[in-house]
Amino acid sequence: MENIIAIMEKMPDPRQAWKVKHKLSDILIICLLAVTCNANSALEIYDFAIARKEWLQGFLPLENGIPSRLTFARVLQIIQPKAFAVLFSQIMAHVEVVSKGRVVAIDGKSLAGTYHNEGRKGLIYMVSAWCSENKISLAQVNTQAKSNEITAIPELLDLLDIKGAIVTMDAMGCQKELVNKIVKEKKADYLIGLKGNQGTMHREFLEYAQSVIQDPLEKNQYEIYRTIEKGHGRIEERRYYLFRNLDWFKEKKQWAGLSGLLMTESFRSDIKNDIEAQSEIRLYITSVQGSVEEIAQASRSHWGIENNLHWVLDVGFREDQWLTRLQMEAANLSQLRRLSANLLKLETESNMSIQRKRYRCSLDMEYMESVIFNPKVFS
Incomplete structure (x- = not known):
């Protein structure tokens, strides 16, 4: 957890300094913990923080108490998803079990609840890099149209150390560049x-x-x-x-x-x-x-990204069921879900589904700590 906190403290804060009451890293940590414990929106993140205030104060300063529900919502709406993508890749770079010489699958997934108006206008796509050997996400970036996956893939590759790996993609990635x-x-x-x-x-x-x-x-x-x-x-x-x-x-x-x-x-x-x-x-x-x-x-x-990542997000996190027009919030919550999914997958002492692990985390503090503070995961 110390590694995650240290990396999150490097996240650029887009807020006006004179209005800031709560550290950005504290807010992001609470968001990650809440999403792991079955929260799916800014309001549910706030509910989690209120319920677990005493526990959170054990390792976060929270000098001004728990942020309001509007604070959680505003932060998720103003953080640049590209900055969050960099943060995600930096956290995963610390995971010990990510090995070299692996197959890295790159593919996109739509966030079905983000469109509005006719023609599914505004639909967000998350283009992810997936480690097939360890079944975890390495990084992802968002784009606003499926055709834009071509321009998103180079940004995704820039986040990765994939020397010696085999990169797999569908026909969308068949480009000379x-x-x-x-x-x-x-x-x-x-x-x-x-x-x-x-x-x-x-x-x-x-x-x-x-x-x-x-x-x-x-x-x-x-x-x-x-x-x-x-x-x-x-x-x-x-x-x-x-x-x-x-x-x-x-x-x-x-x-x-x-x-x-x-x-x-x-x-x-x-x-x-x-x-x-x-x-x-x-x-x-x-x-x-x-x-x-x-x-x-x-x-x-390559198809593991469909069967393991996309399916987990749809079933374990109900990603496509949440409707929103707030595209930056949707993209940032999607990043949190993928990071949470990684932490849950890396907990290997039990063979529960991701959905059940999230529910167990929401009830059992000791189990949640075994997921979040897993000593086998981070160097």
């Missing part, structure tokens, strides 16, 4: 989906991959890896084809580090309902020099 930044500036590798947004490139790569696979004389031009998964009355077979000879591709040198094309074919059969097998083909470009099995596992790891 992003690839160049990952390889040359961040000293990392990439595995990025390839779809229609790179029309000619996608068509050429798909035609090449299919023609090589269909030619018996070209078997030495690719590696193959197969997996079969069974469960819930379904069988899914995946075939991963890795092509290394891309010298024929005229624009190869424009894509920094490009060393391979991965094509995946998936076949899903529903035995229980006797439904005809469905197939799907996906393409990825990569700079990774590893085996087809390693690259296949990295492509599968």
Whole structure:
């Protein structure tokens, strides 16, 4: 906790100094604790602070008592989300279990309750970096449109130390500038989906991959890896084809580090309902020099951000149920939820769901302290 407090004290305070009654770091710490204890709004954060005043005074000065509910709301509305993003990444940089050589998945999630008017105007997207090995968020930045994820990703990469990692992204991130930044500036590798947004490139790569696979004389031009998964009355077979000879591709040198094309074919059969097998083909470009099995596992790891982070935020924190037009407050609360989710995940003594852990924290002070003051987490 001392590390978190020390980092939060570095947060730039946007308030007018002569009006300040409460330290910004104290307010932010209370917000984090409250969100971990099941609070979902500024009003509920205030309710938590009033109920836990005596406990909070044990490690926070609170010289002027508990901030009012309006103070909590105003602070969350005026803090710059980008400053909060820097703060978040600095806190996670202190977590001991974040290892090198990992797969880092980058993907966006909308905050469904932030839109208003027609056409979902004002909808906020949070673009997150997810450590698939440890299942925790490393950093995130907000943007106001899905199309703006492209401009948000470089900002997110600037917050990360990902040297030696494999960065995975969907087709939105298939941009020459992003690839160049990952390889040359961040000293990392990439595995990025390839779809229609790179029309000619996608068509050429798909035609090449299919023609090589269909030619018996070209078997030495690719590696193959197969997996079969069974469960819930379904069988899914995946075939991963890795092509290394891309010298024929005229624009190869424009894509920094490009060393391979991965094509995946998936076949899903529903035995229980006797439904005809469905197939799907996906393409990825990569700079990774590893085996087809390693690259296949990295492509599968990417979906952990959907199944572990986005699902946890929707179910464990009910993120999409809170309606607001106050976009900065929504973005800052989203940052707090992700930081709280990390702390809850890093508590491994119990196997409770995140939702149950939050509820337990709200009732059991000793358990809450084991989450917030976890000595196994911070160096």
